[in-house]
Amino acid sequence: MSQDAVIPFCNEPWLGEADVWLLREGRHLRPWEKLGAHPCTLGGRAGTAFAVWAPDARQVSVVGDFNRWDARQHVMQHRVECGAWEVFVPDVREGARYKFSVQALDGQHVLKTDPYALHSERGAGRAGIVMNLPEFALRPTGQRATANALTAPMAIYEVHVGSWRRAHGVSLDWDALARTLVPYVAALGFTHIELMPVSEPPCHGPWGCQSTGLYAPMARYGTPDAFRRFVTAAHDAGLQVLLDWVPAPFPARAQDSGPFESAMPLEALDPCDACQCNWMALIHNCKRVEVRNFLVGNALFWVECYGVDGLRVDAVTSMLYRDPSCSGSEWVSHYDGVRExxxxxxxxxxxxxxxxxxxxxxxxxxxxxxxxxxxxxxxxAGGLGFHHKWNLGWMHDTLTYFSMDPVHRPQHHDRITFALIYAYSERFVLALSHDEVVQGKGSLYSKMWGAPWQKRANLRALYALMYAHPGRKLLFMGSELAQVREWNHDGELDWSLLDNPDHAGVQRLVRDLNHLYRSHAALHARDDEPEGFGWIDVQDPSRLVFSFVRHGFGTAQQMVVVCNMTPVARQGYRLGVPQLGVWTEVMNTDAVGYGGSGVAHAGTVVSERVSWQGYAASVVLTLPPLGVLWLAPGAGP
Structure with missing residues (x-):
């Protein structure tokens, strides 16, 4: 220890014997309760206990406002048993800024951020800010489980809060978003809101897809308490909150702290395990139980301390495989000969x-x-244990199909039908996410084939097909506006589009799709069962028509879906249906209110005892151009 070091006021340890053992074994269920900065009273004196896991350091000090950032003042005690360092500093209160000064084995001193910081300052410094632990976020018993049940509807609105809407060019904070974003998403009928990463990033870049502070909500949108109020407002509006969570890549270099800004050694030693070539990022060293404990604890932290209802885990593929973005000599096989x-x-x-x-x-x-x-x-059973997986194959095939001129679509009918071959191999989410509207890919609207009216018609048909297809639903913000431009993370959505009735009609369609999806069990109750889906006609590529039925439980829970992927209406189209009686047209994407041409029925159609397409009954329809019809049994409300 340096001769200039100040001996801590209290020698009473902050980390108990049980904490030390659990941290060493990587089994501390709630490590954030002991590591980081914690206002407390030790030895009868109020102050803050600081603790950090840095097993490879020669010496660690805590520096901050309270000691003029002088590393000689508060040198931390090394808990050799678990590789942690700790010190109690009296009279340090909430709001104090701090970092750790780490002396590496080579003698170099660098300033590092606290990976367990609960709050961080804005700007380039990114010092931690001392704060008390959030209280446990209580929710009514069973509310979360009911909303997230496998048989429940799940329609997710994915949002980057910094570019959803702005005021005078500035992103809204959490309290303003609670007043505006939450009621907007609820009114559109979504069941879940998915927030792109809200943990503190290494810089004020766009996406938050890398983080230096997994335990700290972004300071640019307000305080941690404000984020907690936002989550509460979402729950009060009947929305579940999903958090984009990034345990895979983290920044390879931060501006003042060498290879990585965190005081913890998180990256793997083997370069083939440590590097993600495409992102110029590092991968967490999940071979170390302490690193796994850091990440697993963080997942529970967001659920227990802020009340989030689920995590969308980013970049799982980059974790499953050793550097999947590199090829050839850029990676070597695992010691047992496999790449996992x-x-x-x-x-x-x-x-x-x-x-x-x-x-x-x-x-x-x-x-x-x-x-x-x-x-x-x-x-x-040998699986990974996720509840759902993004169906990126469906996304790619479907968007490719809708980008084609109808002249070429007959040769690519399988772009629509192929997803049903593997639809029940996993529990899927059909995601039209932010990944599809960035980096020169254009907006969903711009991907569609045709003139503007045809692009909008294709987009409406795409949404109706997605909502009828087996799998949960996800739309990135702006998709409901038929946004013409690619997403700009430095701006806001093009809200002025709603002044155009055609774009407002697409928003109205998304709202109605959400409400119909939620109210008709046939569209969600048996998403994971092959018995919940049946083709009516899958062999009509020449006319670009395909049709199917979704089944719930019982004949009352059925939905017939028929899609016409040509830009011309089809008169007198006979379609087999599962039962005799009245069928109500509950959705027509070509309705005038959605910006369509108005090729519609009178609201109901009566099936005839005419065998067709394997069914004993059939109806005769007029299929709208580039349109999708939904028919439900019964006379409707």
Whole structure:
């Protein structure tokens, strides 16, 4: 210890014997309660206890406002048993800024941020701010589990809060978003709101897809208490809150602190495990139980301390495989000859087991783009244990189809039908996410084929097809406006489009699709059962028509869906239906109110005892151009 170091006021340890053992074993269920900065009273004196896991450091000091950032003042005690360092500093209160001064084994001193900081300053410094732990976020018993049940509807509105809407060019804060964003999403009928990463990023860049502060909500949108109020407002409006969570990549370089800004050694030693080439980022070293404990604890932290209802886990593929973005000589096979990252696989299983035990009803959704088997299978059965997986194959095939001139669509009918071959291999989310409207890809509207009216018609048909297809639903913000421009994270959505009745009609369509999807069990109750879906006609590519029926439980829970993917109406089209009687047209994407041409029926159609397409009954329809019809049994409300 330096001769200039100040001996801490209290030698009473902050980390108890049980904490030390659990941290060493990587089994501390709530590590954030002991690591980081915690206002407390020790030895009868009020102050703050600081603790950080830095097993490879020669010496660690805490520096901040309270000691003029002098590393000689408060040198931390090394708890060799678990690799942690701790010190109690009297009279340090909430609001104090701090960092850790770490002396590496080579003698170099660098300033590092606290990976367990609960609050961070705005701007380039990104010092931690001392604050008390948030209280446990209580929710009514069963509310989360009911809303997230596998048979419940799930329609997710994905939002980047910094560019949803702005006031005088400035992003709205959490309190303003609670007053505006929450009622907007609820009125559109979505069941869940998914927030792009809200943890503190390394810079004021756009996406938050890398983070230096997984435990701190972004300071640019307000205080941690304000974020908690936002989550409460969403719950009060009947919305579940999903958080984009990024346990895979973190920044390879921060501006004043060497390879990584965190005081914890999080990256892997093996470069093939540590680097993500495409993103110029590092990957967490999930072979170390302490790093897995940091990440698993963080997942539970957001659920228990802020009340979020689930996590969409980003970049799972980059965790499952050793540097999947590199090829050839850029990666080497694992010691047992396979490419999988076994430490990361065990971490994901541990994550899902823990949340299932400690936070029942919480869901996890994997963004996983490979064919890795059993992503949504239980860990005990060899799976990863996620509740859902993004269906990126469906997304790619479907958007490719809708971008084609109808002249070429007959040769690509399987772009629509192929997804049903594997639809029940996992529990899927059909995601039209932010990834599809950035980096030169254009907006969903711009991807559609045709003139402006045809683009809007295709877009409406795409949405109606998605909502009728097996799988949960996700739309990125702005999709409901038929946004013409690509998403700009430095701006806001083009709200002025709603002055155009055609764009307002697309928004109205999304609202009605959400409400119909939620109110008709046939569209969601058996998403994961092959018995919940049946083709009516899948062999009519020459006319670009395909039709199917969704089944709930019983004949009253059925929905017939027929799609016409040509820009001309089809008169006198006979369609087989599952039962005799009245069928009500509950959705017509070509309705005038949605900006369509108004090729519609009188609201109901009566089936005839004419066998057709394998059914004993059939109806005769007029199919609207580039349109989708939904027919439900009965005379309607």
């Amino acid at each position: 990252n076994h430490g990361a696989i065990e971490f994901l299983r541990e994550l899902n087991r823990m949340l299932g035990q400690e936070a029942p009803g919480t869901i996890t959704v994997a963004e996983e783009s490979s064919a890795y088997p059993g992503v949504t299978a239980p860990p005990g």
